[in-house]
Amino acid sequence: MPTVFTSTHTASDIDRLADSVSQLLPSEGDQITAIPGLSLHRRKAVTAPMHCIYGLGIGVTLQGRKQAMVGEDILTYSPGQSMVTSVDLPVISHICQASAAKPFLGMMLRFDSSTVMQVAERMQLSQRMRDDAFKPITVQALDAGVLDALKRLVDLLKEPPLLETVAPLIKEEIIARLLSGAHAPQLLHVIAAGSPSQHIAKTVAWLKLNFRQALRMDDLAAQAHMSPSTFRQHFRTVTGMSPLQYQKQLRLQAARHLMLTQNVDASSAGGQVGYESASQFSREYSRLFGEPPQRDIKRIRL
Template sequence: MALDELRDLLDRHARPGQLTAIEDVLISKVDRTGPPVPAMSGAVLAVVAQGAKRIALGDRVYDYGAGQYLVASVDLPITGQFTRASPDRPALGFGLILRPDAIAEVLPHAPAESTGTPSGLVVSDTPPELLDAVVRLLRLIERPRDIPVLAPLIKKEILWRLVTGEQGAAVRQLGLADSSLTHIARAVQWIRDHYAHAFQVDELARLAGMSASAFHRHFQAVTATSPIQFQKLIRLQQARLLLAAGPADITGVSRSVGYDSLSQFSREYRRQFGAPPSQDAARLAADQTAKNSIMSSRVGL
């Protein structure tokens, strides 16, 4: 079966850092479960071959396991944890970074786009045609001479299977320059780039080319949060990344991510991560595995 071969290929070629010899192709192998880890999703296709994972986006929770795939069409602040993984049966996943320009190339031949703004995360069962293409792409790792010619063709096939599949609306909108999802992605990127600065929602709405009411509605549909809540999640995740990376200067970190009040920062940090920043920083310093998870986590993998 294709899923059995996918497990074997992923297990054989998994390396630290998840990178492979094929551009934009990632492989994950995790041999234990753990607590939820905050991360930015990136735009990615993730196919699970073994094990299971849970992703939380705002108040939405996505559970997916072997034989299922997840698409993240916008770079979102999420938390993820493996719910099935062990040394004898590690969680194994394939990832493909989604490039809007590559998706745009297949859109002229795709069905007409559905109306509405899709969620930034979607999960479905992996159809046999998509699974077969993923397996053929991974086989190229063992035939490096074929990668420059065949990898782009198989990647294009995978994108075609996505845009014509059950969750095609989310992937199609990623490739459209004037889609509502693309406009929201532009606002999301602005918040990520300027997370430490205050902003007016009306300004973001203008950046997205929408009225304030339409912007709120579409932003909530894609991200499951309000723009202000989204900014707070970005600030807190960045703060935790800084605390994991070096000595814990709590006051300096809080200011660098945009907080004027240390007490407010500590309160919101504890609410988000379950411990005040000083305790969390000490735990991360003592637990190298947890620290590495914070520094390198990817959403679907």
């Protein structure tokens, strides 16, 4: 196991980063920044639960509070805490504390798995890890060094000429600090050669690209070098759901995105994401999102 280092921060440190985010994002919404993987978020009221996918990376709440439901687990993170996701996962998340006077402010920074692996190798942290306590999403106290690096990364948005050169260095610093802190065991599971978690992470990555295809459980298990029963057990441990449930969520979220962004009708959207039956698509869509496709899209656009 790596040696874990932690350092404490003060409320004023978080307030300073919150001020920087507020200046860059003065009104309600989400901002995809010029730094790859970095997004800023602001909400003036509590939001309804939304289905989304959390990717490999870190999420930080700077003001307000946010919840994420992963399987049957409910994780809440507030200012002073960080949420790290080590495997791409469908989650249900919502802002649970926000107001016009004190809006929710948050940020997310996604990582590339190859960069995480390279940093870990330079730190000589690529040893095999045990899988018995693995969790794909963890909430920990926000390390002062990580907070300082995040502040420098956000402030770099005000210096465009330096973005291409300096931003990757700060992102690597953040990864290195996470690999030296409380989140380290979970991140190391994903890169540990030969670990069941790494095999499942590779399966998840494959499913994200191939969710339209019909699944053959035996083939997935063989790719992960496991028996079908062991594969299903490890997949559920890592993601909180079965491979078929995971595929279904990917399909339905992709269909919803098509209908929202490209004005695709429900039957066409279902077909494009792999459904052969329009009635099955509508039934499963209603079960996940609470309403039939057309009614759900109309509600979101209001």
